[in-house]
Amino acid sequence: MKKSFLSMMLLAASTANAFDLSQLQQALQQQMQAQYGGNIQSAQNMPAMQTITQDELTSRIKALGVSPSFVQFEPRRDGLKIDQRTYIDPEGKIVKYGYDSFSGLVTYMAEMTPGQYMIKTMQAKSANEPIVIARASYTGTTWDVMTVTGKHITGNSLVVGSNGFTVSRDASAISFDTTKGLRSVGLPDGYTVADFQNGDITQTGDILLEILPETEKSGELLGTLKALGSHFGLSQKSDYGLFNIESGKFITFNIASEDKNRNECVQRQYVNSVAYKCKKSFSYESLFNDVGQPNTGHYYWRVIWMNTPSKKPISITIERGVQQLIATDLTTGKKVLLKERLMGINQFNVKQNSDGKISVDVQLGFDHETINDVESLLNSGTPIQES
Numbered sequence: 001m002k003k004s005f006l007s008m009m010l011l012a013a014s015t016a017n018a019f020d021l022s023q024l025q026q027a028l029q030q031q032m033q034a035q036y037g038g039n040i041q042s043a044q045n046m047p048a049m050q051t052i053t054q055d056e057l058t059s060r061i062k063a064l065g066v067s068p069s070f071v072q073f074e075p076r077r078d079g080l081k082i083d084q085r086t087y088i089d090p091e092g093k094i095v096k097y098g099y100d101s102f103s104g105l106v107t108y109m110a111e112m113t114p115g116q117y118m119i120k121t122m123q124a125k126s127a128n129e130p131i132v133i134a135r136a137s138y139t140g141t142t143w144d145v146m147t148v149t150g151k152h153i154t155g156n157s158l159v160v161g162s163n164g165f166t167v168s169r170d171a172s173a174i175s176f177d178t179t180k181g182l183r184s185v186g187l188p189d190g191y192t193v194a195d196f197q198n199g200d201i202t203q204t205g206d207i208l209l210e211i212l213p214e215t216e217k218s219g220e221l222l223g224t225l226k227a228l229g230s231h232f233g234l235s236q237k238s239d240y241g242l243f244n245i246e247s248g249k250f251i252t253f254n255i256a257s258e259d260k261n262r263n264e265c266v267q268r269q270y271v272n273s274v275a276y277k278c279k280k281s282f283s284y285e286s287l288f289n290d291v292g293q294p295n296t297g298h299y300y301w302r303v304i305w306m307n308t309p310s311k312k313p314i315s316i317t318i319e320r321g322v323q324q325l326i327a328t329d330l331t332t333g334k335k336v337l338l339k340e341r342l343m344g345i346n347q348f349n350v351k352q353n354s355d356g357k358i359s360v361d362v363q364l365g366f367d368h369e370t371i372n373d374v375e376s377l378l379n380s381g382t383p384i385q386e387s
Contacts, residue, residue: 049135051150054181060131061163061178064123067104070354071124080108082124089130092118099124100162100203101352102307107160107178107202109136119145119165121178133178134165143167151182157193161202168193170212175245177202185245194240196287196298199305204313205246206305206330211239211257240299242315242330251333253326254319259297260286296322296347305330308375309356316350316360316374325362325371327378336381338371339364 052060074081079088080097088094092110095117099106104124109117116137122130136145136158143158145167153174155167164177166185170192173185187193191209201207238252268278286295294301296318305315313330316338325339325348339345339362346363353359358374371377 049132049146049148052148054149057131057133057149058179061121064105064121064126064128064131067102067123067125069125070352070356071099071101071104072354073099073101073106073124080106082106087124089120096160098159098161098165098197098200098202100200100307102309102356103162103203105162105202107133107162107164109158109160109165115139119160121163131178134176145176147176147182149181151176153182157195159193159195159197159201159207162200163202166193166201166207173207173245175201183245188241188243188250191241191243194299196300198300198303199242199315200307201245203307204305204330205244206242206313206315207245208299208303208305209241209243209250210299240303242303242305244330249330249333251315251328251330253303253315253317253328255299255302255317257299259302260295260299294347301347304350306350306352306358308358310375312375314358314375314378316348316358318345318348322346325360326384327374327381329378334378335384336378337384338362338374338377339369 072081072083076086079086079094080099081087089108089110092112094108095111097106097108104126105121106124107119107121108130109119111117117135118132119134119136120130121133122128132148134145134147136143138144138158141156143153143155145153145155145158145165147153153167153176155169155174157168159166159168163179164175166173166175168174168187171187171189173187173193175183175185177183187209190212192212194208194210197208199206199208236254237256238254239257240255241250241252243250287298287300289295296302302318303315304317305313307313315328315330317326317328318324319326322344323340323342324337325345326335327338328335338360341364343365346365348363349361351359351361357372360371360374362369362371
């Protein structure tokens, strides 16, 4: 039953609008480890790469150039679509990637064999081959990464940006930019890097953080009450936020970490042929529901951020439970209410057009509404006065 459930989740993930499948992949890898005795090679033991200097790597990346026009990216089951054309890596299945539609740069992770990955950077509109920037392996609990410049990094989470990647270790992180090299980043107290990132870290400089479980447990009863209050829009619970690794600015969102979980009944007591009482259940994190649709309570679907033509990154979030759709200027921290519905906003889809302008399609029950040019509304709108 567990194996079929995980398979279903991976299939759903591969057809949905998600480009980071790491947690689902990791669950399967843990199962594979148990079957094969954990014989997954570390990045150090994988076939050798030709080591180059940081200056050489920087020169190669800059030689890729910048796209002359805006690039549309879409996720696909095995690869990604670039301006309506499917791109597949010949050496392995693409399991996660980050991109910048303005420069055309994209970095992706291809699975070579179970638990072993190659990380490459390419220019979407260039005829040049992708450049290998690192190799990585996952052992079930730890990521082991070796860069092409000879740097060895380990951590418990790995996320990919358009021009590099970030490996985190609880309350700290190490960022690797292909043109700048390694950089250590101290994170705000009580937070760690979130496993799922629905925005480009490299170009915006912003990375999504999640409250550490230890922080939540220290006030478990109060946290539960605040989560309920946040869900119904009655209180503030800032379990997620975007942290700028350059400036150190940290903007939090009124989203509860409990919302990412789904509950499944495992022991039912039937009252009649239709109705039953659930005597025992368990909770687990999931991007999707049991029919393969997005679990819209999960933070991945609720926090999206991107760059704009003015190079001013903005985020679009659903906060206060599912009542408010908010746009945030990640440079100034200004927040503007785009939509509010007491009955709840079902979900939203963000689209960045070829001119760089951002629009949002909002589902409100059985109705849909489109909000055009979010950046303009953010600039002219009245700031939210947060309590």
